[in-house]
Every structure is written in C-alpha cells, then in structure tokens.
Amino acid sequence: MAKSDDSALEPRRLPLPPKVVLPIEYPLGSVDPVVKPGDFVREGQRIARDENGILPDVRASIAGRVTDIRPWPGPLGRDLLSVVITSNGETGEPEKLFEEGRSPEGLREQLGLISSSGIREPDSFPWPLFVRVAQPALTPPILFPFVPDLRRPIEVLILNGIDRQPGVLLRRCALHTMEESFLEGIPLLKALTGAERTLLAVPDRMVFSESLERGVRMAGVEIVRCPERYPMGLEPVLVQTLTGREIPQPGGDARTVGTVVVDVLTVSRVADVLRKGIPQLETLIQVSSPSQWIQSFVIVREGTLLQDALEHISPEPKSPARVIAGGAFLGHAMYNLEFPLLQQTEAVLFQREGDFEPYRDEPCINCGQCVRFCPMRLFPNELSRACEYGRFQEAEAKDLFRCIECGVCSYVCPVRRPMVHLMRFGKAELSASREEQ
C-alpha cells in the first residue's frame, strides 16, 4: 500500500457539498451556538462559541442556511449536538481571521486565533490545542485549579510525523505536500511553547526532500527517526520513546512531564492561521479500501457527510460491509454513511464482507502474546478476564486505567478475544459506579 511514489500522496479537492454537519460538542463539554435554524451564514462565520473561552469556536465551513441543530452521529461513534448547514451554492471568499498583511505578533493574540480558527486534532487530547501549546505565562489562569500540570513549563516540543496507526498515511502526506506551511509553523509553535528543545519524530525509513530536511535543521529542530511500529505514533508511547519520560496514567498528559506533542498536519494548519489568516474549514481525509486496492487522499469541507463525498471519489469503494471512521486500530465502525468528515476523523476505511473476521467470545489460553506486546507493560490477559467476569475492582488494581486502548492485544490474540471491548466495558462500569457514589 505504501507507495514510494509521492504523487499517490497528492490530495484532491472535492467540490462543495450540498450540506455540512458541524458538531458543537467536545469531550469536555459543548459550546453555545450563536446562530439559530433559519439563519444565513457566510463561509468562515463563527456559529458557536464557548462562554468561558476555553473550548474552541466552531465556524461555518460553507455558506448557506442553518437548517437544524440536533444530535448527529459523530466521529467517535457517539451522537453529538451538531449544527446542520445547507449550502446555497455560493463560493464567496471565506471570512479572514485578520486583514491581509497584518499578521498578529502578540503571543496571546496568536493563541486566541488558534482557538477560534477551527483547528481540530485527530488525537483524543483532553485539552484543546491552544491550551496545550501555551507556556504557563500565557495560559488562562482560570485553568490552573483544574489542571495544575499547566503550570509546568514546556521543555520539549515534539512534532509528531508518525501516523497514528498502520495504513493511515496522513502525516506522511502532510510532510510531503504541506512542506512550506509546516516549516513556517515550527517557529510559531516554538515561540508559543517556549520549549528549549524541539524534536521532529518521523518514521525511520521516511525519505526527506532536501529542502524539508534543510528547513527543519535551520529551524533548530532535531530529527528523531523512530521505528514505525504501532503504537509509536500515540502520545504516551512517543513521549516515552523520545524523552524517556513516562506520562502518569490515568489523568496525566504530555504536559505533566514537561512536553507537548503536536502532529505535523496541525503545525502547518497553525501556520496557515497565524500567517495567512485562513480559518480551517477544510479536512484532509484518507479514503481506503485495502482489499479493493483503493487509497486516495481528498480535501473536503469540514463536516461534509461521507455519503456526499463518496459521489466524487473514484474509484468508489464497492459494497462495504463495514465503514470505519478513523483507522483499523483506533477507528469506530459507523452504522450508516451519513456521518460528517471532520479533522478528527483522519481516515475512512471500507471493509468488504470477508475482509475481517470479527473477534470472538473465546476463553483466554494464557499464551502471553498480549503481555509481550503491551506498550504499557500491562497484563491484558488478566485484565480482560477480570472485566469479563465482572471483577472490576481487581481490574482496576491491575492498572486497567493505564490501558490506552491501542488494540495491540486484540491484534495478536490467537483466540481473537475482544480485548479492547472488554477493557472499555470495565472502564465504563467503574466510571458509572463511581458516579453513583
């Protein structure tokens, strides 16, 4: 699948969709819509904002009329409150974030722009980008009581060029096609974070273009080649590999150990926002169906429904039995094709009947493969059994909450136990019983 030919990584921009669905709910909470059904919105207009100024704004990705505000299946398999905008066919200039030629120099102003620009990250970070990359002096003080780790200075800024999961090549694509804005974004993020060291993590066999390598070195970034072995691209594993620091789980993130991880696609988006004032209304999506030899990269408006995007994708994946938003390891199987493509989605994977035999409810045989490959050094065999038999306290004592749900244990299991399913079940039961108390 991974072709050395770079043209395969060239994304194609699809025509405007008839409608978009924009979720206004985040894992931390929802933002308040500032439009109501029936309103006309311009492209790039702000349609929802957070009263406290913590959660990022939501912007209209097309011009048109707001037709509905209602729950809609989101990228994580849960329904999210969303604003539905029906296009009026206009393709006017999008609203810029600031006037031409006047790039914002103040760091605080820059953070505000990042927050309102519509940048979303594919990794499920607990905090929005502008909170994560802000050095303590720039962090909104209202957050300190909730997240004491934000007081900690950022020592290492890690630019993540390693894709989150096998088969997804989005970051590789970004490094190839968005080189210019990526290089522009590096000094911006260095200034915001105040990091002493900046590392660029890339797969060990990646071929750099000469200009990219020179640009990165000029920017004072150390290039670190990592074995491209899943789950290397996930935050806890990457931070540990690169710095040797272990993120305390649960409840910790990269900031707890004085680091911050930003993926390369987001770096170039930051540059587009802070240098050119372009709100991020578009999404880069990889559409693939390995069994049909289909792999294409498309750029669509944020919130385009997969159904609408598919009309313009050729070759079209045929007769899917499973449609997965995200990738093969971390994605979510969707129950229809009417879900919005968002920056968090990254990839859509089509599987046909017979491509993948589902996991089965079989007893564990203690072969130890999961123990051997668990990146968190857990004993998934014991955890999965404890969750299976309802012994949740025991599972918690055996570090259930340190599981990052990467899925490696399911992948290697010879009897195909649904390991991730059992872990999530155990976590959900424990959280529910805690809420009751």
Place this chain on the structure above:
Amino acid sequence: MKRPELHVSMSPFVHSGNSVQKIMLDHLLALVPVMCAGWFYYGLPAPAIVLLCAVSAVLTELAWQKVMGQPVRIQDGSALVTGVLLGLLLSTLVPWWLAVAGAFCAVVVGKHLLGGLGNHPFNPVVVGWTFVQISYSGRMTDYPIPRPLFGLETGQYLADPALVAAAEDTEMASWVPWRDLFFGNVPGEIGTGCVLAILLGGVYLLARGRITWHIPVCFVASAWLFALIFWQIDPSMYAHPTYHVFSGWMMLGAFFLATEKGTAPLGVPGMILYGIGCGVLTMIIRMWGTHMEGVPYAILLMNALTPLLDRVRPRAVGRRVEIA
C-alpha cells in the same frame, strides 16, 4: 451509493492472523528434528510410540469433549502436540497400553479436569508422564541401546546418563564423550537424548516468537552454574556441569516443557525467576533426590509457583510510585 447494511463492532478492525492452530503447528515443526533423531537412534519403534501417543491424545480429547458436551476443538492441534511430546518422553521399550494410558491421563487429568487449554496449572505432558512413571517405574526405565541407522558406531555404555549421574559415579560418567551426549548417541527416551535436534527446534520456536528466551536460558544457565559450584567443591562426587545440561531431559524440558502456555509466568521477571527455580530444583533432585531425573518434578513444582511468580511484575508504564 445505496444504503448498505453495515456491521458495527468494537475496534480494532484488523488481526494478525495468529491462531492456536498456527502456534501448535510451529511446535510440531519444532519437534520434527527431535522425532527424526529418535527414529535415527532407536529405529521404527520410536515413531510408532510417538504416533500412538499422538493418536490416543487426540481421540481422548475428542471423546472428552463429546461426552462433556463441549464444542469439539481437536482441530486446534493442542492435544496432538501434547501426545507427541509425551511420546518423546517414553522409552521405545514401553508396552503400547502404557503409552495410551499416559496420553489419556495427560489429556483428561492434566488438561481438561484442571481447566482446559492454557488454564491448567500443571503441564499436562508432565502430568501424564508422572502418572505412568509412578505406576510402572520398572518398565519406564528400561532403555534401549541406540542403534543408529546407516551403520554409525553405537555408544558403549549401558545406562541412561541421568542415571549415571544420579549414581554419583563420576568415573563412569566421564566415559561418555560429550560428542555422543550432544548428538544423543546414548540410551534414553525417544526425544530427550539429541541436544542438537532439540536446540534446532528451540531456536525455531524462538525465531517464530512462540517462546521467549527467558525461561530456557535461565533454566539451563542456572542448572549449569549450580552444578559448577558442586563440581568445583568435589569433582569426584559431582559430575561436570556441562555433562548435566547435555544429559537427560534438560534441553527438552527447558525449551518445550517449561514454556507450556498457562503453566509458566508471563511477565519477564516471573519468567526469569521461574527458569532459575527450574534449573536449581532439577540439580537438587538430580544430586540428592531419590529420582534419577529432576526435570519433570522441578517443572511441576515450579508450575505450582507460577501464580505467585506472576505477581512479580514490571511496573506498568505511567504508574505513579506510591510512597507509603
């Protein structure tokens, strides 16, 4: 595109293709050189005994699963591997019914009564072997003189080297050239003699990722070091350490028996302790015990300790060190 009917399920949506069948196939392939060595030294009775054990183990499992109303899983190959391994632990001179009894006991008592595949506390092969050994010890220790095919020279000693060592007759033990020990040209069970063949199989298992190096290496190394200490103290009383690790069940036990799924610890510290325990117990039983061969009993004893050893585990990544 029309509305397709979509399946939903939990991630991940990809699998390595690993299966119990593939694991067992690798174990069987790893045992091929050992079986060939048995055939080479002891003639046709060797494969006959192994086949008999294998067939009776599989049929026993089939009958058990039918009678108990369990789904029949003989196609996963685990009973086959159990049977083959048991056959390799028998002498070619045992009567046919003894082999069948051993296989029956291994599958029913060792495996199914105690929890089924991967959940039995003791290695079923060793359980089966121990049953026939205790019940018919006279017939079990009747070893044939190796008569290598192709007219190679046969060894000049009459007893099992493990027996020789147990008799503390170092003078006799020193007769056995190491070359013969290494190639298995000594009287003994079908599969335990040829160190070369077992190492070939063991390296195959390691290369395929079916076992890790911790248990076999710690097993053999700790036995060697333990024997070295006593050999240094009194060479006239105790056999040379290399003699110990090349003789008897040591190699087969370290690579194929001690590593059995479900009976050995899974964490690295546990595996290392388990290997060391196996090695030291083997030497204690060989040097001062009433049994000639210490390996099976050492493995059974350490199997019993496995749940405890699995509590010695590495700190999970990100676990905050709790200071009391």
